[in-house]
Amino acid sequence: MSKNIYTEFQIKELEKNPNIINASERSISYNPEFKTKAIKAYKKGKSPSQIFIEHGFNLEIIGKEQPKRCLQRWRDTFEKFGEDGFLTERRGKGSTGRLSSKPQTVEDQLRKAEARIQFLEAENGLPKKAGRVRKAGGEKEIILSAAEKFYLIEKTIRTYQLKKAVSYLCKLAGVSRSGYYDWLKASPIRELREEQDDLDIELIKTIFLSKKEKVGALQIKMIMENDYSAVMNHKKIRRLMAKYSLFAKIRRANPYRKVAKATKEHLTCPNLLNREFKQKEPGKILLTDITYLYYGKGQKTYLSCVKDAATKEIVTYHLSTSLDMNIVYETLNKLRQAVNYEFHPSAILHSDQGFHYTHPLFQNKVMELGLTQSMSRKGNCWDNAPMESFFCHFKDLAEYKTCTNLTDVREEVDRVIEEYNVCRYQWGLKKMAPVQYRDHLLAV
Structure with a gap:
């Protein structure tokens, strides 16, 4: 290998010489026939430089010392192996440039x-987690x-x-x-990165544990920016969480869940919302639904909520031990108080076709409030997806299952909904919490 570094122009000039097979920035491959001629001429007394010049080489390009180095190496090869040595010569990174004559010993x-x-x-x-597992021929590899x-x-x-x-x-x-x-x-660079990862994971771990291990990378990123004035790419957060085994306790889909059937189809309302959940006007689209909460030793309570589709804020909610009609009536009363008795002029109250919402008395109360009622299609929970999504998030965040009495459940519900409205930053709300986003829309 030459000690010179050849330019692109010099490489092109070198490759014009028929005695060169190819050239690169750091090396020149010579034709075996030229090597044989050079050795024979060298033995007759010609100097290395003279031999190279006679064969069309520019010493200004290849370097004045290059002919001497080449002839010394070629002479050794020729003396040991003859002309065949040039035909079988090993070249490449890690090679000596000479034919290996040493057989492999037993040692x-x-x-x-x-x-x-x-x-x-x-x-x-090596720990199995260090590798990635795939199926190959029916077996794991x-x-x-x-x-x-x-x-x-x-x-x-x-x-x-x-x-x-x-x-x-x-x-x-x-x-x-x-x-x-x-x-x-690159070992020093990896060590620096490891040290930085150890520092960065501390804040991530603090947020993760403070939220009872129920937040993912996007939530952590928004909490960092809003509560800690720290900026970190969500991909890096996700990488560090995987590296340090911080896995969020997320919900799993229940394949046996059944959508409740409406009991009075003649009192259902048309689907006016038609899944147009992304609204820019707070209070225009209100979503409502009921979910159940188990606590203590198999005891059950029911949570009725109203959610603003524009801001994703839980406007009001009511907790009850009974599933009779009072749960939705109380929800409506609290809703009226929450909006200070002033609804949006085009406000729509959207729900599923549960028996509470198809009941004539409930529909009359909705009309008295000046609201237009809308319902999901029969058996289609996607038509009220944001409300269903909130209940899933709520059950992830709330620790109601550990409560032993209704008072504790009520306090836990109050805590989680307050945290959801005020502190849970959401990617789709420009990284704001629902209350912040509501104020933002009103200001605009």
């Missing part, structure tokens, strides 16, 4: 076998990344004091030798 074979065994033992001892293989090679060499085994282990692991050395050189 070399034993050394490689030992290195292989020790590498495979280290690979088997651990696939290691290049960085994980480099780590195993380094560990094997360091633990067993294996010398001159880098090339063999890299070949065994299916990675490049240069890549391994690049990985070693």
Whole structure:
């Protein structure tokens, strides 16, 4: 390999010479026939520089010392192997540039076998989570990344004091030798990153634990920005959470859940909302529904809520131990008080086709408040999706199952809904909490 670094123009000039096979920034591959001619001319007394000049080489480009270095190397090869040595010469990174004449000894074979065994033992001892599992031929297989293989090679060499085994282990692991050395050189950078990760995860962990392990990367990012004045990319947060095993306790879909059937279809109302949940006017679209909460030793209570579709704020709610009509009547009374007896002139109250909302008395009360009633299609929970979504989030956040009496359940409901309205920042609300977003829309 030449000590010079050739420019693109110089490479093109070199490749015009028929005695050169190819050229790159750091090396020149010479034609074996030229090597043979050069050696014969050199033995007759010609100087290396004269030989190269006679064959069309520009010493200003290749360097004045290059002919001498080449002739010395070619002479050794020619004396050992003759002209055939130039035809079978090994070149490339990690090569000596000469034909290898040394046969593999028994000691070399034993050394490689030992290195292989020790590498495979280290690979088997690697935690399974370090690899990615896929199905191959019906069986699970651990696939290691290049960085994980480099780590195993380094560990094997360091633990067993294996010398001159880098090339063999890299070949065994299916990675490049240069890549391994690049990985070693980057060790200080990795250490700095590890130190930074250890610092960054502390704030993430603080938020994660304060929210009882029920928030994900996007929630944590918004809490950081609003409550801690800290900025961090949500992809980095997600990476760190996975790295340090911070997994949110999320809900799981219940495949056996059934949508309640309406009992009085002749009193249902048309679906005026038609899933147009994204409103820009607070108070225009109000969504309502009822869910059940189990606490204590199998005791049950019911939560009725009204949600503003524009701001996602829970405008009002009522907790009851009974599922009779009073639960929705009380909800309407609290709703009227929450809006200070002033509804949006085009306000719509949207619900499913449950028997509470199809009841004639309830519909009359809705009309008296000046609200237009809308209902989801029969058996289609997606038509009231934001309300269903809130109940799912609520059950993730609330610790009502640990409560032993109704008073504790009521306090927990108050706490969670207050936190949801005031402190739960949402990506779809420009990273604001529902109350903040309501004030924002009103200001606009």
